[in-house]
Amino acid sequence: MSTAPIRPSDGELAILRVLWSQGPSTVRDVHTELSKDRDMGYTTVLKLMQIMVEKGLVARDERARSHTYRPLQGEAETQRCLLKELLHKAFAGSRRELVLQALEAEPASAEELEDIRQLLNQAKGRIR
Structure with missing residues (x-):
């Protein structure tokens, strides 16, 4: 459990x-x-x-x-916990606003943007 x-x-x-x-x-x-x-x-x-x-x-x-x-708690698990809290507290649950603000707050490298594109394509494939 x-x-x-x-x-x-x-x-x-x-x-x-x-x-x-x-x-x-x-x-x-x-x-x-x-x-x-x-x-x-x-x-x-x-x-x-x-x-x-x-x-x-x-x-x-x-x-x-x-x-x-x-x-006793993994890094990714902790990050998800903190991210969910931030998503709901600061962005009223809007994933779009969270991502847009994250990308505007700090410039992303070309490599990071490519990783993000791949993740978006994977997510897109899961909702079809």
Whole structure:
């Protein structure tokens, strides 16, 4: 039985990004990576990761002295959860407006546009 994805806070999402890219990591590992881009204390990262365990976003392996954490929710699953929320909150469910705004907000590369064309063609084929 699959459960609905958990919506992470911004701080939790930053931690998840580290875990998705680096794999199972200690609090120190995550703190070191996050400190490259933002000022976040070690105890803040520790507390957030403890909360994430309670929420079911990450699992903690306590077998070693330095506990390691791993994500329990996949990156794509989390992105879909956040995207659905944004779609309904900001665009009143309009996929068209969401895509148009995304393409206007940041220029897309030729490669990205080709990928988008292929996805649109696949979607078009599914609704016939």
